[in-house]
Amino acid sequence: MFGYVTASVRELTKEQQNRYNAVYCGICRQIRDRANQLSRLGLSYDMAFLALLLMSLYEPEELSGDRACALHPIRPKKWVDNEFVQYAADMNVALAYYNSLDDWHDDKKLTAKLMAEAFGKNLAAIEARFPRQCAAISRCIHELNELEKANCDNPDAPANCFGALMGELLVYQEDLWAPILRKMGMALGRFIYLGDAAKDYRRDKKRKKYNPYIAMGITEDPERWREYLVLAMARCTEEFEKLPLVQDKALLDNILYSGVWLHFRQKKQEERSDK
Numbered sequence: 001m002f003g004y005v006t007a008s009v010r011e012l013t014k015e016q017q018n019r020y021n022a023v024y025c026g027i028c029r030q031i032r033d034r035a036n037q038l039s040r041l042g043l044s045y046d047m048a049f050l051a052l053l054l055m056s057l058y059e060p061e062e063l064s065g066d067r068a069c070a071l072h073p074i075r076p077k078k079w080v081d082n083e084f085v086q087y088a089a090d091m092n093v094a095l096a097y098y099n100s101l102d103d104w105h106d107d108k109k110l111t112a113k114l115m116a117e118a119f120g121k122n123l124a125a126i127e128a129r130f131p132r133q134c135a136a137i138s139r140c141i142h143e144l145n146e147l148e149k150a151n152c153d154n155p156d157a158p159a160n161c162f163g164a165l166m167g168e169l170l171v172y173q174e175d176l177w178a179p180i181l182r183k184m185g186m187a188l189g190r191f192i193y194l195g196d197a198a199k200d201y202r203r204d205k206k207r208k209k210y211n212p213y214i215a216m217g218i219t220e221d222p223e224r225w226r227e228y229l230v231l232a233m234a235r236c237t238e239e240f241e242k243l244p245l246v247q248d249k250a251l252l253d254n255i256l257y258s259g260v261w262l263h264f265r266q267k268k269q270e271e272r273s274d275k
Helices: 014-034 038-042 046-058 083-107 110-120 123-129 131-149 156-170 178-199 201-207 222-240 249-273
Strands: 063-067 077-081
Touching (some): 014 038, 014 046, 014 077, 014 249, 038 083, 038 110, 046 083, 046 156, 046 249, 077 083, 083 110, 083 123, 156 178, 178 222, 222 249
Antiparallel strands (some): 063 077
């Protein structure tokens, strides 16, 4: 359910592209340093959004540089580092662990089991640093599994569950911004879950896998699903605009007002092309 909260790169300026990639590379470096090389395989641009949002809100001091690495040994890549890049790296590993574990339980794929073992090696340290967030991830993934097993026919139930997960991730610390970030994360999580359900409708139906829209007993209804997504993203951006963001605001705007829709359409097209 990840890979939605990304930028529409073609609409970014060169400077914005460089900034976006530098944050992404910074998260990748921190996953290597704080976890292990193999855990970098779970890296998602969604976490670049998380880091950029918190960096824009709190404006921490940044370290930066450029150097080659194992993944890019020829050309040096620019990177950025600060406490929120490190936080995004930890959350990426925790999410990748539970996602891989869920895939292993669902499909018994050996690769998923091996990846879960790789991500899980550093989970205890991440849980010690961020117990609230990790507890939320574990709890929400468990609740999602239970809803799927029960073939829940109310899309709001699993969507709210995933929304609660995203809400806790967006809240780095309990301060005056926490209520806004939680509401924003709730709406963003609902968008991701409902978008993923719409995108996977045909595939899930063919494979007889859980999908809340199938459980409702409705036929494919793109217009109705789009209304759900528009409402969720409207609620997300309503909270987003309450935050006093200046740094990287244009880049964040690109992600929430354009990128999420572009990538939803791309993923929907990919799903259709697999038929």
